[in-house]
Amino acid sequence: MKCLAVCQGELVVRTLDQALIPAYDVEFIVESRPLARKLHDAGLAVTAADPRRVDTYLKADVTPGTVVLIEDNGRRSLRRIVGAARDAGATLVYVINTSPNTWRTDEVRAHFPEINQLPLAALVGATLSTELGRSLTRARVQQYQRYFADASRVLILLHNDPDPDAMASGLALRSILRRTKTTAVIGALQGVTRPENLRMANLLDIHVEDVTAASFAEFDRIATVDVQPHYFGSLLPRADLVIDHHPEQSGYSAVFKDIRANYGSTSTILTEHLRAVDVNVSERTATAMLYAIKSDTLFFARQTNPADLEAFTYLYSHADPTLIRKMEGAEITVERLGSVRQALDRGALADQVFCSYMGDVVREDLIAYVADFFLQVEDAKWTIVAGNVNGNFVTSVRNLGYSRNAGEFVKRWFSDIGSAGGHRAMAKAVVPMDRFVAKFGALEAPDMTAKLRDLATTFLRETQTDKKKDARQPTQATSA
Numbered sequence: 444m445k446c447l448a449v450c451q452g453e454l455v456v457r458t459l460d461q462a463l464i465p466a467y468d469v470e471f472i473v474e475s476r477p478l479a480r481k482l483h484d485a486g487l488a489v490t491a492a493d494p495r496r497v498d499t500y501l502k503a504d505v506t507p508g509t510v511v512l513i514e515d516n517g518r519r520s521l522r523r524i525v526g527a528a529r530d531a532g533a534t535l536v537y538v539i540n541t542s543p544n545t546w547r548t549d550e551v552r553a554h555f556p557e558i559n560q561l562p563l564a565a566l567v568g569a570t571l572s573t574e575l576g577r578s579l580t581r582a583r584v585q586q587y588q589r590y591f592a593d594a595s596r597v598l599i600l601l602h603n604d605p606d607p608d609a610m611a612s613g614l615a616l617r618s619i620l621r622r623t624k625t626t627a628v629i630g631a632l633q634g635v636t637r638p639e640n641l642r643m644a645n646l647l648d649i650h651v652e653d654v655t656a657a658s659f660a661e662f663d664r665i666a667t668v669d670v671q672p673h674y675f676g677s678l679l680p681r682a683d684l685v686i687d688h689h690p691e692q693s694g695y696s697a698v699f700k701d702i703r704a705n706y707g708s709t710s711t712i713l714t715e716h717l718r719a720v721d722v723n724v725s726e727r728t729a730t731a732m733l734y735a736i737k738s739d740t741l742f743f744a745r746q747t748n749p750a751d752l753e754a755f756t757y758l759y760s761h762a763d764p765t766l767i768r769k770m771e772g773a774e775i776t777v778e779r780l781g782s783v784r785q786a787l788d789r790g791a792l793a794d795q796v797f798c799s800y801m802g803d804v805v806r807e808d809l810i811a812y813v814a815d816f817f818l819q820v821e822d823a824k825w826t827i828v829a830g831n832v833n834g835n836f837v838t839s840v841r842n843l844g845y846s847r848n849a850g851e852f853v854k855r856w857f858s859d860i861g862s863a864g865g866h867r868a869m870a871k872a873v874v875p876m877d878r879f880v881a882k883f884g885a886l887e888a889p890d891m892t893a894k895l896r897d898l899a900t901t902f903l904r905e906t907q908t909d910k911k912k913d914a915r916q917p918t919q920a921t922s923a
């Protein structure tokens with residue numbers, strides 16, 4: 444792709460030359476003849492010309508497909524330069540601001556609304572702050588690595604009934620400390636019990652050892668991950684290292700700590716630690732950490748930070764996706780399959796919406812599971828699943844994002860008679876059955892499914908009408 448860069452200074456020319464070649468075929472225009480000669484002698488495609496003249500751009504064969512970059516250092520008449528480039532037929536015009544006075548570009552934009560503005564500081568800033576942030580992390584990690592180096596036995600302590608994030612964080616810290624399972628024990632006072640977590644531990648061969656508070660004294664160093672020492676009360680008044688993403692607590696002392704409450708998982712913090720000190724992440728550890736981020740953020744549906752996405756992207760190339768799929772399969776239990784059958788027997792998928800009133804259901808989580816499950820079905824874009832849980836009408840609503848909002852759906856119909864709320868993609872309502880009956884009538888189970896479909900159809904039609912009113916929003920075809 445052809446690119447013409449109109450520059451004032453040598454540094455900008457050389458920087459753009461290095462940044463854009465070989466992806467772009469770049470030619471430079473500078474005003475100063477001596478500068479042009481110098482850069483030309485250095486092998487760059489540079490011409491000396493007056494950037495305020497249309498002629499300059501015509502000679503450079505500018506077409507509507509040429510990317511034109513114009514350096515704005517605050518001195519030259521930007522409006523005349525942009526005007527000349529536009530008159531010569533340039534349409535892809537970018538102004539690179541090297542001075543802080545971006546108001547000049549705003550002024551030029553009033554005349555040429557389609558030009559794009561790229562402050563040089565912003566272009567450099569993102570990469571620079573990532574790098575600098577990494578060096579801070581590096582210093583911190585190297586400090587605790589040294590502090591742990593001479594210990595013969597290390598305990599990496601997890602919270603009770605460890606979850607994927609706790610176990611993955613344990614593995615990651617052990618790699619960072621360059622230790623094995625005999626020199627760094629990953630332990631918990633109460634071991635893993637939930638079936639899906641046991642399955643992860645088995646598939647990835649993670650041993651969480653049972654430890655007792657009395658055995659703490661046998662270790663030279665103790666680190667806690669995904670938990671802070673206050674959790675253990677008086678059993679653990681101090682730790683050597685604390686790495687956690689839960690809000691910082693008081694009531695304990697720690698030699699080193701890295702607590703980032705705005706992160707979605709402890710594995711995200713540890714991914715940054717691993718990368719900062721260039722420790723190679725094994726496939727097993729990467730798989731565990733990737734699964735941990737997915738599970739702690741509900742696959743980015745809650746408490747997600749750009750750092751979580753960045754860590755996920757990095758780990759993804761090192762992890763084993765087949766194993767992750769197997770671990771997720773562990774969510775399937777006979778009880779849940781029974782609920783899926785119950786919902787399928789009593790519900791139906793029509794017009795991309797799956798509705799089902801399941802009748803009596805023993806626990807709310809089964810309704811949520813079924814709603815998630817049917818969203819995976821081909822052609823399903825919405826699922827609305829409900830049941831009677833101990834005298835409450837409970838409904839879970841899911842959709843595949845897009846423009847229509849699950850949270851608004853439950854509020855529209857249920858907020859006046861019970862609790863209703865949620866996000867764009869997932870929502871829930873709980874309503875005492877007598878209040879449901881008072882609003883919608885006493886219905887037999889099959890009629891309940893029909894009622895849910897009614898509510899969905901009405902809601903989707905309403906929002907579709909709203910969307911059509913708002914011509915700026917692209918509308919989605921709906922058959923509802």
Ligand SMILES: [Mn+2]
Pocket residue numbers: 608609669688707708709739
């Ligand atoms: Mn966690």
